[in-house]
Amino acid sequence: MKVTSEEKERLSTAIDRMNEGLDAFIQLYNESEIDEPLIQFDDDTADLMKQARDMYGQEKLNKKLNTIIKQILSISVSEEGENE
Helix, strand or coil: CCCCHHHHHHHHHHHHHHHHHHHHHHHHHHHCCCCCCCCCCCHHHHHHHHHHHHHHCHHHHHHHHHHHHHHHHHHHHHHHHHHC
16 A cells, blocks of 8 residues: 555554554553442332432432431441440
8 A cells, every 4th residue: 555654644643543542441441340239229129219319319319328328337337346
């Protein structure tokens, strides 16, 4: 394939950009982690959470659920410490 020096330069630039893009994808892949849910919700619980999200909004629901879960876990952890 014959090309002019200008075409050769454009091809070289395009290859460099493709390599940069490929490097970015490789980096994203290498830094990726499997997204594993912390807990599995029953279907009924998930439906109630969706209703609450629609009613309160995602941010308010997150805040409420985080508060409740922290309270439950702190009680559970303190009880576990007393049993040892």
